[in-house]
Amino acid sequence: MARVPGRYFLENLVRGRSLIYQLVRRDFEQRYIGSIVGWLWGLIHPLTLLVVYTFVFQYAFGLKLPEGEVTDSYPLYLFAGMLPWLLFSETIQRSASSLPEHANLIKKSVFPSEVVPLSIFLSGLASHLLALVMLVAAAAIWADWPAATLLMLPVYMLLMGLLSLGLGWILAGLHVYLRDTAQVLAVALTVWFWLTPIFMDEARLRAMLPGVAEWNPLTYFVRGYRLTILGGRLPQWQDLAILVAFAGTTFVLGGLFFRRAKTGFADVL
Numbered sequence: 001m002a003r004v005p006g007r008y009f010l011e012n013l014v015r016g017r018s019l020i021y022q023l024v025r026r027d028f029e030q031r032y033i034g035s036i037v038g039w040l041w042g043l044i045h046p047l048t049l050l051v052v053y054t055f056v057f058q059y060a061f062g063l064k065l066p067e068g069e070v071t072d073s074y075p076l077y078l079f080a081g082m083l084p085w086l087l088f089s090e091t092i093q094r095s096a097s098s099l100p101e102h103a104n105l106i107k108k109s110v111f112p113s114e115v116v117p118l119s120i121f122l123s124g125l126a127s128h129l130l131a132l133v134m135l136v137a138a139a140a141i142w143a144d145w146p147a148a149t150l151l152m153l154p155v156y157m158l159l160m161g162l163l164s165l166g167l168g169w170i171l172a173g174l175h176v177y178l179r180d181t182a183q184v185l186a187v188a189l190t191v192w193f194w195l196t197p198i199f200m201d202e203a204r205l206r207a208m209l210p211g212v213a214e215w216n217p218l219t220y221f222v223r224g225y226r227l228t229i230l231g232g233r234l235p236q237w238q239d240l241a242i243l244v245a246f247a248g249t250t251f252v253l254g255g256l257f258f259r260r261a262k263t264g265f266a267d268v269l
Contacts, residue, residue: 019112023119028126046086046131050079057199066201070231073142079135080229081198084156084221087128088164089189091121095168096175097182103269113262114255117168121161128157139229149228152235156224162247163217166254173261176268197222217246 057063058074071077095117105111136150175181196218197205205213213219220243224235 015112020115020119020122023115024122024126027119027123031123043127043130043134046079046082049082049086050075053078053082053199063200066203069201070226070233071139071142073230076135076139076142076230077226078199080139080226081196081222083128083131083135084160084225085193085196085198085218086131087121087124087160088218088221089193090124091117091164092167092171093182093185093189094120094124095164096171096185099172099176099265100269106269107266113265114169114258117165117172121164121168125157125161136229149232149234152224152228155240156221156228156243159243159247160221162251166247166250166252169254169258173258176261176265192216192218217243220246 054075057078063074065072065074065077069077098116098120099106099113102111102113102116106113132153171181171185195205195209195212196216197213202213202219202223220235220239223239224243227233227235
């Protein structure tokens with residue numbers, strides 16, 4: 001029987017599910033160990049950014065939402081755009097430099113190193129869910145709409161996981177051999193943030209930089225969160241198809257790259 005490409009790689013992820021759980025638990029605890037407020041920092045951080053960005057863009061720059069947007073509340077509009085970006089950027093930024101932190105395990109045992117970026121995403125997802133509950137509650141109070149469209153959120157989280165993991169595997173593999181990868185990524189993420197319609201509407205971004213929004217996968221996540229949470233509407237099937245294409249392709253390419261790159265990890269770490 002012909003072997004399906006990537007089957008062994010995916011089987012490693014399934015077999016390592018108990019290890020993944022331990023890594024997620026350890027990562028989540030270490031992020032807040034010794035902290036007075038603990039996991040509440042997962043809410044304080046995005047809320048602080050929300051207050052700062054709202055003051056700067058709405059009050060200092062006088063930015064207003066155009067007619068026909070999913071909401072007339074700029075803070076809710078901004079918060080819904082920030083959440084998918086924060087989950088994505090944290091996952092790939094932490095994944096890029098994660099393997100050297102587990103060098104002893106990778107060199108001394110049969111350790112499935114591909115689970116490290118996955119555990120980082122799942123740990124970040126826990127904080128993401130806390131902030132998401134707050135956003136959904138605020139949106140329900142503000143708009144008073146039925147929450148049936150929230151059933152789309154797990155789909156977006158799954159696709160975000162595939163996209164983040166694919167990029168995380170590529171960046172983690174590169175960083176083992178090229179230690180400037182994390183620094184280059186930090187610069188790239190800064191540019192990427194401003195090319196994503198988070199603090200401004202998509203029409204304004206398209207007018208400034210034509211074509212950028214369409215080729216940015218984060219645009220579709222931001223749009224989807226706003227539609228399902230603030231607008232109470234389902235996304236268009238074209239948007240989902242584009243997201244599936246972006247996420248699926250990145251996941252497969254990232255897995256193939258990481259499988260090739262990991263053969264030399266023990267010699268370099």
